[in-house]
Amino acid sequence: MTLPTRPGLEAVPAYRQGRSAPAGASKLSSNESPHPPLASVVAAVQDRLGTINRYPDMSAAALRDALAARYDVDAALVTVGAGSVELAAQLIHAVAGEGDEVMFAWRSFEAYPSLVRIAGAVPVAVPLDAEHAHDLDAMLAAITPRTRAIFVCNPNNPTGTVVSAAELERYVAAVPHDILVVIDEAYVHFDRTDSYGAGIELFRRHPHVAVLHTFSKAYGLAGLRVGYAIAPREVADNQRKVAVPFGVTDLAQTAARASLDAEDELAVRIEEVVVQRDRLQALLVDAGWPAVASQANFVWVPAGERTSELEALLHEGGVIARAFPGEGVRISSGSIDDIDRVAATLVRKEATV
Structure with a gap:
């Protein structure tokens, strides 16, 4: 006897986590904080x-209030989830079927x-342009009467490219207001261009953002799984309906609030990552x-057939x-020692050529 299988799941690949690193190696496969x-x-x-025998606050009220104060928005517009990936799933389920x-x-x-297919919707993938960045004109042309949401990953994972604030403004303004534009800023803290913070400003000016x-990234809480979304009220209300109950633990909520209180200290660490990222890119080009x-906090090498x-x-x-x-x-982008190891690896390669 064969147990039933939901049709369509054969087209959904299991998410592939970055490879773990053996002892002594540098794990640079998952965009984690090196600190x-x-x-x-x-x-x-x-x-x-001492309180982990109790359920967490499912609404994450204290964390949402802190975030609402940080961005000067109504707390009802803030939702939390187990990292931005779970929030992306919430948004898809909230607007698409x-x-x-x-x-x-x-x-x-x-x-x-995968998240789109799991929701029963149809993924529409628009190729990046020749500069490994979003092709916004092509993404505008790809809109159909069935389009319900558009994700703009900015900075983009895995290429690290950004859409400028002006380009993003133009694009959002051109998208019909019955389509949700999701600005996924998982790596925004590492952005040193004028697009930094553009998502929140677009949210303030447009009703469909x-x-x-x-x-997980800049704050170094990848192991606790916590992220947040700021969305229009009707979308945020529907996110709460489709969210996994008690999906964000009390420890994660506590760590997130404490991290918000330590942003000056975290800023120093973020800048170290940015410096090593730029060094890494220069080493590879050289x-x-x-x-x-x-x-972002990584560097993309479009090696094509030389990828392996x-x-x-x-x-x-010793670099994973x-x-x-x-x-x-x-x-x-890892620690100084991690990037030193990349440098030594590249030098050894040159010496053997």
Whole structure:
């Protein structure tokens, strides 16, 4: 006897986590913070350990209030989830159903097409332009009467490119107001262009914009899974209906609030990551690899047919990166020691050529 299987799931690949690293190697495959948790955040979490026999506040009221105050918005417009990926799923389920279309650039965040298919909707992937950035004109032309949502990953994962504030404004203004435009800013803290913070400003000026942020990257809370969205009221209300109950733990909510109180300290760490990111990109270019200038906490190398060669080279040097077969390699910006290891690996390669 064969158990029933939901039709369509055969087209949904399981999400592939960045490869783990053996002892002594540099794990640069998952865009994690290279820094350990802040002492103040650890202390706040430790203070809550005695209450883990209780359910968390499902509404995350204290965290939502803190975020609402930070961005000067109504707390009812703020929703939380287990990282921005869960919030992306909430938004898709909130606005799209069977046969509807959800658009995104490609290549972009790997989970987008799967999340759309799981919701029963149709993923519409619009190729990036020659500069590995969003082709907004093509994304505008791809809108149909069935389009319900459009994701703009900015900075884009895995290419690190950004849509400028002016380009984003033009695009959002041109998209019909019955289509939700989701500005996914998971990597916004590493952006040093004028697009930094553009999502929130667009949300204030346009009625069909939602913004995604996460505590996983810049805040270093990847292991606790917490992020948030700011969305129009009717969308936020529907997000809460489709959210997994108690999906954000009390410890995660506590750590997020403590992190918001430590942003000056975190800013120093973020700047260190940015410096090492730019150094990493320069090292790769100097070694002959076509690394793309990035505004995220990683660097994209569109190595094409040489992707496996670069992945193997890094692996031999003790560096674990994220390879997309036949397309390229994404290398996270790590600590100074991590990037030193990349540099030594590239030098060894040059010495053997």
